[in-house]
Amino acid sequence: MVDLHNVGTFNADTGFKAGYLNEMERMLEKVLPYAMLKAKPNLESRIRTLKRDWAIVYDILSGKDNSDFGSDEHRQFVVVKDAIWNSYISSHKEADQFRHRSFPYYDQLTTIYAKDRATGKDAQ
Numbered sequence: 001m002v003d004l005h006n007v008g009t010f011n012a013d014t015g016f017k018a019g020y021l022n023e024m025e026r027m028l029e030k031v032l033p034y035a036m037l038k039a040k041p042n043l044e045s046r047i048r049t050l051k052r053d054w055a056i057v058y059d060i061l062s063g064k065d066n067s068d069f070g071s072d073e074h075r076q077f078v079v080v081k082d083a084i085w086n087s088y089i090s091s092h093k094e095a096d097q098f099r100h101r102s103f104p105y106y107d108q109l110t111t112i113y114a115k116d117r118a119t120g121k122d123a124q
Contacts (some may be wrong), residue, residue, distance in 0.1 A: 001047070001108070001109075001112060002108045002111070002112070003027065004016070004020060004023060004024055004027065005111065005112050007068065010023060010038060021040065021044055021047075022037035022039050024039065024043055025037065025038060025043060028043075043114045048066065050105060050109060051109070051113060053097075053098075053103060054103070054105065054109040054113060055094055055123075056092075056094050056097075056112070057078060057098055057100065057103050057106055058090070058106075058110065058113075058114070059092075059095075060078055060092075060095055060098065065078050068080050068081065068087075069084075071090075071106070073103040075102055076102035076103055076104045076106065077098075077101075077102050078098050078099075078103075085099060
């Protein structure tokens with residue numbers, strides 16, 4: 001995805017233009033010729049999962065009133081004191097999976113999807 005984004009042919013404001021999955025399928029076929037990954041359902045499903053997980057981590061690290069959260073760049077973990085984490089999870093159940101799990105694709109996916117996320121910065 002990062003290579004496809006860097007080429008720029010399929011870039012759009014909110015991710016990628018139509019047809020990017022087929023191009024990604026061709027790119028993967030060159031690298032993994034016997035994997036037989038298809039745009040639908042294989043790549044589409046994996047990208048949906050990655051984007052969902054990225055959005056959860058992005059909201060944790062960039063969310064309003066989440067200044068206590070940080071990231072361990074070396075281990076690719078979200079770090080925060082246990083009391084704050086427990087409080088956050090009580091209202092954000094989907095975030096619990098990242099308490100003890102790394103998300104190594106965060107920086108790359110932020111490059112692709114961050115401009116798509118509303119932050120409320122300019123809200124009136």
